[in-house]
Amino acid sequence: MNKKAIFILAISLMIIPTLSLSALETTDTSLYIDGLELLLDNNTGRAQDSFFALLDKFPESPYAESALKRIQDLRDVQDNSGIVTFYLGNLATATYTSMMLPSLFGYEFDDVMAGVTGLAGVGLGLSSAWLMSKDHSISSGQDWWIESTQLISLGNYLYLTGIVDPSSIWTFPLSRKIELGGQLLTLVGSRAAAYALFKDGAPPEGQGSFMLHSYFWANYYYLLFTQAVLEFDDTRATSIGGLITTDLAVYGSLKLWEDLKWSPLRTGLVTVGGLGGGLIGFFTTMILDDITSVDPRTQASIVLGTTIAGQAAAIWLTRNMEPEIVEKDYKISLNPIILPEKLGFQVGIRL
Numbered sequence: 615m616n617k618k619a620i621f622i623l624a625i626s627l628m629i630i631p632t633l634s635l636s637a638l639e640t641t642d643t644s645l646y647i648d649g650l651e652l653l654l655d656n657n658t659g660r661a662q663d664s665f666f667a668l669l670d671k672f673p674e675s676p677y678a679e680s681a682l683k684r685i686q687d688l689r690d691v692q693d694n695s696g697i698v699t700f701y702l703g704n705l706a707t708a709t710y711t712s713m714m715l716p717s718l719f720g721y722e723f724d725d726v727m728a729g730v731t732g733l734a735g736v737g738l739g740l741s742s743a744w745l746m747s748k749d750h751s752i753s754s755g756q757d758w759w760i761e762s763t764q765l766i767s768l769g770n771y772l773y774l775t776g777i778v779d780p781s782s783i784w785t786f787p788l789s790r791k792i793e794l795g796g797q798l799l800t801l802v803g804s805r806a807a808a809y810a811l812f813k814d815g816a817p818p819e820g821q822g823s824f825m826l827h828s829y830f831w832a833n834y835y836y837l838l839f840t841q842a843v844l845e846f847d848d849t850r851a852t853s854i855g856g857l858i859t860t861d862l863a864v865y866g867s868l869k870l871w872e873d874l875k876w877s878p879l880r881t882g883l884v885t886v887g888g889l890g891g892g893l894i895g896f897f898t899t900m901i902l903d904d905i906t907s908v909d910p911r912t913q914a915s916i917v918l919g920t921t922i923a924g925q926a927a928a929i930w931l932t933r934n935m936e937p938e939i940v941e942k943d944y945k946i947s948l949n950p951i952i953l954p955e956k957l958g959f960q961v962g963i964r965l
Contacts, residue, residue, distance in 0.1 A: 642668050642675035649681065658692070659750045659814035666749075694747070696757025696819075701743040703761055707805055708739030711798050718794050720787075750813045758822030758878065760808040766829050766864060767804035771797060773860075776853030820938035823878035824871045825864055827885050831925075832863030834888075835918070842914030875937030884928040891924015892917055 649664035665681040672678065712735030716727050746752075775796070780789035836859050840846045895917035902908045902916075 642672035642677050645671070646675075646677040646681060649684065653684070656816050657814055662749055692751035693753040694751055695754040697747060697752045699761060700747065700752045700757045701740070703757075703764065703805065704743035704746070705736065705739035707764070707801055708742060709735030711735065711802055712738060714794060714798060718791055718798070720791075746809060746813070753816065753819070754878070755817045755819035755822060756812045756815070758819050758826065759812050759817050760805060762822050762826035762829070763808035764801065764805045765826065766860075767800050768797070769829065769833065769860065770857060771800040773853045773857035776849050777857070779850065818871075818938060818940050820875060820877045820881065821868065821871045823881045824874075824876055825867045827881050828863050828867035829860055831885070831888065832860040834921075836860065838914060838918055843911055843918065845911065875940070877935065877938045880932045880935045883932050884925055887928025887931075888921050888925040891927070892921040894924065895920030 645664050645668040649661045649668070652658075652661035652664060662685055665685050668675060668681045669678055669685075675681075709732060712731045713728060716723055716731060721727065775793055780793045783789065784792060833856070836856055840852055840855065846852060898920070899908055899913040899916050903913070908916075
């Protein structure tokens with residue numbers, strides 16, 4: 615046998631199994647089995663996609679009736695515990711983005727423009743939320759991660775603009791457009807990416823909640839301490855410190871939650887304790903300032919101390935609350951990337 619014949623035979627042996635495998639993967643049986651396996655993995659979104667594909671490609675299949683029933687059952691048992699805040703998030707994002715677009719493209723912003731873009735944003739926000747949740751459940755865990763990802767991304771973007779300061783590079787009109795454009799891209803892009811990442815999963819709601827609350831309190835303590843107590847006025851240095859401090863708090867919260875397993879309820883109560891403590895400190899300084907003059911740094915220190923005390927008290931009072939039960943091994947992590955050419959975090963998900 616010559617070399618040419620050997621080559622043709624080798625190619626044929628590689629192609630024939632591939633074609634057979636492709637044909638096998640598109641049968642009604644394989645689609646139905648895939649759907650059942652996805653259901654066992656609690657991956658309801660992709661399971662529905664598999665059953666829909668079966669109905670679309672093989673409407674006469676003996677599995678069609680069963681696939682249709684499973685789709686109907688899945689829609690009846692969808693966990694939409696996070697649907698309200700998901701709708702609100704889409705509504706706020708779409709409305710704000712629509713109203714800011716005229717400024718981005720240099721149009722004069724008047725009452726008529728605000729009304730038209732506002733209406734367009736409301737319609738886009740509600741319709742997009744409906745389309746995104748029509749065939750997918752939006753559980754509380756999914757929504758916590760979507761909202762957390764968007765808000766943390768926006769916070770990081772604001773810190774980055776404080777570090778780079780577009781107005782120091784470009785003239786005002788152009789720098790404003792670049793800054794606003796980046797803000798809108800961050801808002802929409804981070805939300806869309808988080809939805810795509812978590813729409814077919816079942817992440818623990820406590821972890822997403824704990825991460826967002828940790829980010830909020832890291833910003834609160836950092837800015838209160840640097841701006842009010844230390845009276846530090848270097849914007850670029852403050853932004854660099856804030857970006858590093860708050861992102862490390864997010865990373866640490868993900869690792870810490872794996873041991874704590876705090877539920878969103880306990881995390882929320884600890885936040886209420888911190889807010890209550892902060893308000894106690896604020897009103898106390900008002901009384902002290904009337905009795906005896908208290909300088910701003912002392913006032914900020916008092917508020918800082920009472921906030922910490924309020925959170926500590928809330929943690930102690932909620933110590934007997936049951937931790938969240940995670941029914942499946944679903945681990946989400948943020949891994950820092952520190953290389954000469956890039957600096958940031960990588961999202962890791964283990965299903």
